[in-house]
Amino acid sequence: MSSLSLRCALLLAVAALPSPAFARLSAAETRMAATVEAEQERSIALLEKLVNVNSGSMNLKGVEQVGQMMRTELEAAGFTVKWVPMAAAGRAGHIIATHKGDGKGKRLLLIGHLDTVFEPHSPFQTFVRKGDKAEGPGVGDDKGGMVVMLAALRAMQAAGTLKAADIEIVLTGDEEESGSPIEIARADLVAAGKRADVALDFEGLVRDNGRDMGSIARRSSNSWTVTATGKTGHSSLIFNSEYGDGAVYELTRIIAAFRKELPEPNLTFNVGLIAGGATAEAAADGARVSASGKTNIIPAVAIAMGDFRTLSDDQTARVRQKMEAIVSQHAPLTDAKITFDEGYPSMAPTAGNRAILASLNGVNRDLGLAEMPELDPLKRGAGDISFVAKDVDGLAGLGPYSTGDHAPGETVDLPSMVTQAKRAAILMTRLSREKR
Incomplete structure (x- = not known):
């Protein structure tokens, strides 16, 4: 998209925003929300490319290929990116990306994963868009989550708020079938958790009776x-x-x-x-x-x-x-x-996790969105964020809403990607400005 086209799209996106809902957003936050809207089709196109590369946990070449695709996107956003091989754990490897900010605000750790449960022998291999829905292997878990993460970071970059933010990203290549020994497979993630002040996990959003929920806990x-x-x-x-x-x-x-x-x-x-x-x-x-x-x-x-x-x-x-x-x-x-x-391990509900959810609900209020109550931890499974839960406060479920995960027919709700990217961009900006 040319710079002129992007400016036009941003102007149209801003014009489309309901003014009462955005009355409490700063100019930069309004720009972030508009950027996410304007880049929606770009995000969907990237999601299609990621989904159409098989990255079942045991397809080591496929996982590495998806890692390279994510590396390209993250480097374009100003991150220093490295690939960490995991042959010692019998898996492909992880992406570790860092962005140096001004060193003043809270250090953020963003978590996602490159792999899916669908190995090359699965009959379910292809991205198919159906209006506001899209079907495909890992389209929600977790390629949709990685695209939401990127959309939020690109929005921060466009609004100038990424520049000061200290962010580390860990995209594991074996979340669905972790390598062994686990001490090696998760060593980089654990180390990143010890360096962070806040951890944000971009696995899928959970809804309860149609309502978006906040995940402050995950079971072991x-x-x-x-x-x-x-x-x-x-x-x-x-x-x-x-x-x-x-x-x-x-x-x-x-x-x-x-x-x-x-x-x-x-x-x-x-x-x-x-x-x-x-x-x-x-x-x-x-x-x-x-x-x-x-x-x-x-x-x-x-x-x-x-x-x-x-x-x-x-x-x-x-x-x-x-x-x-x-x-x-x-x-x-x-x-x-x-x-x-x-x-x-488990991610127990803590006062610190609840404080991050309260910050997210502040974003929701300023976006004109409904408050997100705490999700019953019985309603979601284990995840990588639990490996850092003892060292840092965190919040899970910042990825898109999807249905049928881990089975043929897995389907993502495309509008939820936009909503989640807006929430994430503004939340990360605000957290990155809080003192350590």
Whole structure:
């Protein structure tokens, strides 16, 4: 777009803004809102390009290609950008971008991710626009979020407010299927969190009964595996004093006790895989379990795998202790062990997070938008912002509104990208002017 065309588009966008809604915006903020409006089609075109490059977490070349596309955009906005390879964690890598401001205001950390759940073998591969909606792999999660981030930064650049802002951006390449060990895969993000004063996560906006909600908390994601063992023999001998209950009954005892004894507020727990028999084993990728045996053989081994999600570290520790206690109460002549894999930590609701949401609601008032209440953390999953939640106050859900995420037919609401970019640009400008 030529400079003359952009000026004309900005003038038209400003003229289209309802004056009462924008009465409390500064001149620079009005310019930012107008820029987002004027560049809407540019943003949608960029979203289409990003979506049409497959970047499933395990498609390392595709993730890197999307990273290069984002690098080009961020460098044009004045950021210094580097690619951090993640071969040591079995993944493609991350984008780290920095913008040096005047060193006076709060340091902002912006978080998004390059990868999607849709690998090259998925039949769902292409961006399709349908009026005010667009469908495609990752169109909302999180390529739409990255485009909202860019639209907000470009608006700040156009209004002159980006110049003084100290901003670091981390775009991970493995949010949907994190690399291992997690300590390596998230080391750069954790380090960035320690340098920041505010963290803003550009995953999707959540609506509740049609109302935009503010995400000040995200629950953890922890995996568990229970392996039960028993004495095998002919089925006619089960439950006697020599052979006991067998591995499957021991495992079902444990799972039934989980269901009865674990429930508490903000906790969910799930059994995702289960198998038992004369033999049973779990695949190394954690996505399959298999068993063999006969109906007339007492099963020697049984395996169950699942997850549990909590709102705080204290809750995680408490639930683990309960699960371990249940597992230890063995049925006759059986044994069982439970192991845990702590994947994503929790982002607990804090006063600092609520203060950022209050700032965002100040932006909403000045834009003439409805206030965003706190979202129930049960209504969204785990995310990368949780890795920095212990070190910095944050807010999640600054990306667009979308439906059907993680499944064929994932659809983004295109007008929500405009609204979210306006909110983000003004919020980041105001935060970057607050003293550290």
